[in-house]
Amino acid sequence: MILQLNHLHGKAAAATQEVTEALYGLLEDGHIEQSEFARLRIQLDWLQYKKNFREVVLVTRGQGSGDDPSPIMHVQVDTRQVVTGCLKPAMLRAMLRSDAQSARCAAEDRLALEEFQPFRTSIAWEFNRLFWHRLKDWEAATGKNYQQALPGGQSDANHPDAVADGVADFWTLLRDLENKQRLPAEIFIMEIGVGTGQRCALFIDRFQALDGQRGTNYYPRLRVLLGDYSLHSLDRSRAAVQKHIDLCSFMVLDALNPLKTLSFLRHKILHVHLTNVYDNLPNDEVLRRDGKLYFIQSRAYLPMAEAARLAQKYGLPAEKMRTLVGRLLEGGPDYLGDYERGMGFWMDAWEAMRLEERLVPIEELVDSTFPPGLDVAKLEDILQEAPSDLRFALSSGALESFYNTIPLLYPRGYLQVQDIFVTDFNQYRLGFHGPGKMDGSIVNWVNGVLLREVGERAGYDVHFAPFHYRKGSRTSILYTTQRE
Amino acid sequence: MTLPILPTTVVGSYSMPGWLERLKTEYFVRRISRHDLDEIHDTAVKADIKDQEVAGLDIITDGEARRDNMIDYFVERLPGVQIDRSSKKFYYDFYDSVVQGKLPMASLGLAGDFKFLRMFTEREAKICITGAHCLSKRIRNQHYASEEALAMDLARVFNLELKELVKAGARYIQIDEPYFSGFPEDLPWAVKALNAMVDGVAAKIAVHICYGNRYGKPSWEGSYRYLFPTILGAKVQQLTMEFARRGGEDLDLFKEFNPPFDLGVGVIDVKSHDVETPDLVAERIRKALEVLPPERIFILPDCGLFHLPRDVAFAKLNAMVEGTRLVRAELGN
Numbered sequence: 001m002i003l004q005l006n007h008l009h010g011k012a013a014a015a016t017q018e019v020t021e022a023l024y025g026l027l028e029d030g031h032i033e034q035s036e037f038a039r040l041r042i043q044l045d046w047l048q049y050k051k052n053f054r055e056v057v058l059v060t061r062g063q064g065s066g067d068d069p070s071p072i073m074h075v076q077v078d079t080r081q082v083v084t085g086c087l088k089p090a091m092l093r094a095m096l097r098s099d100a101q102s103a104r105c106a107a108e109d110r111l112a113l114e115e116f117q118p119f120r121t122s123i124a125w126e127f128n129r130l131f132w133h134r135l136k137d138w139e140a141a142t143g144k145n146y147q148q149a150l151p152g153g154q155s156d157a158n159h160p161d162a163v164a165d166g167v168a169d170f171w172t173l174l175r176d177l178e179n180k181q182r183l184p185a186e187i188f189i190m191e192i193g194v195g196t197g198q199r200c201a202l203f204i205d206r207f208q209a210l211d212g213q214r215g216t217n218y219y220p221r222l223r224v225l226l227g228d229y230s231l232h233s234l235d236r237s238r239a240a241v242q243k244h245i246d247l248c249s250f251m252v253l254d255a256l257n258p259l260k261t262l263s264f265l266r267h268k269i270l271h272v273h274l275t276n277v278y279d280n281l282p283n284d285e286v287l288r289r290d291g292k293l294y295f296i297q298s299r300a301y302l303p304m305a306e307a308a309r310l311a312q313k314y315g316l317p318a319e320k321m322r323t324l325v326g327r328l329l330e331g332g333p334d335y336l337g338d339y340e341r342g343m344g345f346w347m348d349a350w351e352a353m354r355l356e357e358r359l360v361p362i363e364e365l366v367d368s369t370f371p372p373g374l375d376v377a378k379l380e381d382i383l384q385e386a387p388s389d390l391r392f393a394l395s396s397g398a399l400e401s402f403y404n405t406i407p408l409l410y411p412r413g414y415l416q417v418q419d420i421f422v423t424d425f426n427q428y429r430l431g432f433h434g435p436g437k438m439d440g441s442i443v444n445w446v447n448g449v450l451l452r453e454v455g456e457r458a459g460y461d462v463h464f465a466p467f468h469y470r471k472g473s474r475t476s477i478l479y480t481t482q483r484e
Numbered sequence: 485m486t487l488p489i490l491p492t493t494v495v496g497s498y499s500m501p502g503w504l505e506r507l508k509t510e511y512f513v514r515r516i517s518r519h520d521l522d523e524i525h526d527t528a529v530k531a532d533i534k535d536q537e538v539a540g541l542d543i544i545t546d547g548e549a550r551r552d553n554m555i556d557y558f559v560e561r562l563p564g565v566q567i568d569r570s571s572k573k574f575y576y577d578f579y580d581s582v583v584q585g586k587l588p589m590a591s592l593g594l595a596g597d598f599k600f601l602r603m604f605t606e607r608e609a610k611i612c613i614t615g616a617h618c619l620s621k622r623i624r625n626q627h628y629a630s631e632e633a634l635a636m637d638l639a640r641v642f643n644l645e646l647k648e649l650v651k652a653g654a655r656y657i658q659i660d661e662p663y664f665s666g667f668p669e670d671l672p673w674a675v676k677a678l679n680a681m682v683d684g685v686a687a688k689i690a691v692h693i694c695y696g697n698r699y700g701k702p703s704w705e706g707s708y709r710y711l712f713p714t715i716l717g718a719k720v721q722q723l724t725m726e727f728a729r730r731g732g733e734d735l736d737l738f739k740e741f742n743p744p745f746d747l748g749v750g751v752i753d754v755k756s757h758d759v760e761t762p763d764l765v766a767e768r769i770r771k772a773l774e775v776l777p778p779e780r781i782f783i784l785p786d787c788g789l790f791h792l793p794r795d796v797a798f799a800k801l802n803a804m805v806e807g808t809r810l811v812r813a814e815l816g817n
Binding site for chain 1: 502700755
């Protein structure tokens with residue numbers, strides 16, 4: 001058995017001890033076979049997101065592959081949730097439940113909201129979408145701006161020094177291009193995921209000032225594209241950039257594929273910026289176990305007790321809860337007739353929702369499982385230097401977005417992304433990197449290693465710099481340079 | 485062999501299949517032998533030839549499946565250029581290469597590629613060679629007084645090679661100079677190097693000038709206006725240029741400067757996976773016919789098809805040939 005301590009959180013020391021005791025107890029009681037025990041991996045996480053998709057113990061099973069088809073079991077324990085004395089029964093319940101899952105039937109104490117599938121297509125992302133589409137409603141219900149849920153209570157996007165440095169870099173690029181007589185007549189820039197529009201406004205303000213100060217007269221040539229899939233965000237950002245409104249265009253676009261909306265600007269945009277978008281795009285996870293790869297499929301569920309509580313609180317038939325959740329996601333909080341009741345149901349269902357998992361050997365999957373720019377062969381190449389036992393994010397949505405954004409870049413143009421990145425596979429063995437819940441949305445750390453590799457193969461070197469503008473910030477800045 | 489009016493051809497490379505990329509990388513990390521890789525290349529080249537024939541091209545190339553990229557294939561053959569073989573991560577990356585002494589004259593062995601191509605097709609055949617200016621931008625110069633001096637010496641070595649190719653039967657040779665667009669300030673000496681390269685070479689010489697196609701994206705943008713009038717001094721018979729992606733505005737330069745060259749008109753956008761319709765191709769050709777007579781026009785994609793998936797590249801070539809036939813019919817051919 002290998003016990004993998006995925007964090008260095010002192011408060012979890014007692015829980016860690018209890019894990020070992022619980023395991024031996026289960027072995028002695030005959031709940032774990034000797035042969036199974038030898039192959040067992042226990043991963044101990046400390047989930048920093050108070051709201052998340054995990055119960056205290058999550059057991060994930062799958063069939064082995066190739067020359068070793070025997071079943072494998074991966075046990076994850078959230079040491080933050082461990083209650084002294086309760087771990088052994090929780091572990092036993094999770095093991096029995098995962099047995100039931102492998103027999104393709106739902107455990108009796110859970111109400112499945114969907115079938116097992118790649119996480120990126122899970123109903124969890126429908127909740128995420130609803131949140132951004134009905135952000136105004138959520139904020140009204142909670143009485144808080146969504147940025148208040150961020151660490152530090154505000155977005156790093158709007159840090160004036162970071163914006164000023166970004167403007168200075170951009171101005172330098174323009175001057176270089178002009179010196180080589182390659183500056184296009186119209187200078188297109190784009191921000192995807194505009195939030196409140198504050199960063200964009202700061203950027204243009206600062207750019208206008210610098211341009212005026214240096215007498216370069218680039219400002220009137222700017223064409224600023226603000227893209228978001230939330231109309232509410234676009235409306236709000238419109239007000240923020242009012243001073244420069246003649247230069248700005250607002251568009252609803254899919255961050256996964258900006259090219260779909262903007263193909264007429266292929267190779268024409270000089271600078272694309274995103275903050276806190278990639279961490280909120282659909283994701284999948286992969287487990288590497290003894291050098292073999294398993295895709296993690298997930299299924300959203302409500303603990304049965306929670307389902308019953310919701311049914312009673314909102315006067316809904318418990319047996320129709322799955323259908324009701326589906327309709328909420330299609331119709332929004334108005335669906336239940338009474339808006340207040342609908343909002344309450346949405347927020348409570350989201351909070352109660354959890355994810356269970358199963359493993360599928362990667363060779364059973366088709367290539368379409370992977371985001372563009374990546375396939376099994378490339379992934380195996382990339383993993384050659386990575387640890388042989390590892391659970392990591394595929395960052396499917398982030399890769400898709402990246403891959404479908406870089407063709408928009410003008411030669412020597414660049415992409416800049418502020419987000420939370422994992423830049424070394426070993427980091428996945430030193431902490432929990434999502435998914436977590438942030439208000440009504442999902443947060444995932446982004447696999448920067450894969451972005452770097454996919455970028456290189458697409459002609460861009462991808463670099464990461466720490467966001468040094470706010471002490472304690474975990475944000476990094478990704479920027480691309482053209483690969484020769 | 486008589487060519488039809490508006491002859492169709494490729495700029496050089498055909499689609500590089502994913503499996504071949506992978507096998508090249510396998511060789512690079514020493515998991516397959518050079519012998520096996522050579523055999524794989526031969527097989528891939530035969531398939532490339534067949535695809536071009538089936539698509540109906542009039543002049544074909546070997547598809548350049550043997551080449552890692554447009555630089556290393558030549559740099560590796562140049563005696564006197566040192567290569568750091570550990571400097572590549574992917575087969576497609578450029579080696580770090582350096583020249584530290586005068587380049588010796590030597591055969592680069594490219595005639596073998598051409599003979600192989602000839603063995604497997606009866607169509608007219610073309611070979612494409614990276615030009616001296618482009619190579620001088622990639623090889624680190626630690627010997628010559630200037631980039632120009634390095635380019636002139638590269639031209640001297642390549643001139644011999646081009647003559648070897650003519651001896652082997654090459655009648656169509658294309659010199660690739662995409663870096664002209666990246667370094668327009670070099671043009672006066674770059675044209676001198678081009679002329680030295682093709683001096684006394686008894687073949688129809690085209691020079692291909694685009695805005696780059698590395699990783700399937702442009703390296704620069706701008707107008708071909710920078711070429712004029714300096715390019716008029718080039719001792720070549722044809723310019724091949726990209727017009728499909730960039731639009732045909734720069735075709736007017738041919739009206740304005742009336743250059744003595746034929747024009748290879750790029751009518752297929754190689755940076756997009758959308759397959760052009762024959763009608764669109766025909767429209768692009770008609771636009772070129774407004775500035776030059778059909779006898780002086782060749783039809784090509786904008787650049788190499790290297791980065792396009794196989795099915796897309798094949799479909800684009802078919803559309804190109806079909807669109808050309810539409811225009812030929814309008815011209816009574």
